[in-house]
Amino acid sequence: MEGKESPERVNSPIPSTSKTASGVFSSFQPYARSKGPILGLGTLFAASAVVPSTVVRPDVYFPPYLHRVGFSLVFGGAAYVLAAGDARNGSGIATAWSLTYLFLHLRRSLRPPFYPITLAMTTGTAACAALYGTEYFMYQT
Numbered sequence: 001m002e003g004k005e006s007p008e009r010v011n012s013p014i015p016s017t018s019k020t021a022s023g024v025f026s027s028f029q030p031y032a033r034s035k036g037p038i039l040g041l042g043t044l045f046a047a048s049a050v051v052p053s054t055v056v057r058p059d060v061y062f063p064p065y066l067h068r069v070g071f072s073l074v075f076g077g078a079a080y081v082l083a084a085g086d087a088r089n090g091s092g093i094a095t096a097w098s099l100t101y102l103f104l105h106l107r108r109s110l111r112p113p114f115y116p117i118t119l120a121m122t123t124g125t126a127a128c129a130a131l132y133g134t135e136y137f138m139y140q141t
Contacts, residue, residue, distance in 0.1 A: 020139075032135035033087045035079040038094045041124045042075030048117050060115045061108040068121075071101055075128075091132040098129035 020029070031037055049068045056062045074097045082090030102125055109122045 028131060029135065029139065032091060032131050032139075033082070035082040035090070037128055037131055038075050038082065038090075039079035041098075041121075041128050042072045042079060044117075044121060044124055045069075045072035045075060048121060051117060056115055057113070060113050060118075061105075061111065062115055062118055063105050063109075063121070067101075067104070071097065087135065091136040094128055094132035095136050098125045098132070101125045102129060 020026070045068050048063075049065060049072065051062075053062055053065065075094070078090055078093040078097065081093060084090075102122070105118075106122060106126075109118045
């Protein structure tokens, strides 16, 4: 069997490059490999795009319209990659773009007065960054 792969490896559409988690993260790892959390976040961003900025008081921070639409599309793309079975690239996309959103909007969204949608977007993004980031940086080889 020199130069031949095992039958399990040949029949697998995507080679496995991840380790199984142990400890606290083991109960969260199935979510880090699924599209659910990032698709929910993308849906929240898309729903927030429907809310006009004029509804919010002038002293309350609300991310720009193009950011809300753009991030919803990127998060939807990450969900598609995860649904296709590519956990490494899907978790990498979700992590990178979640951290980008937090870099751009975290400080201003946590200043009072708060707006519930902005807090939900920031909290969900931080949760997805932690979830998919742990999968990407700790358990992918």
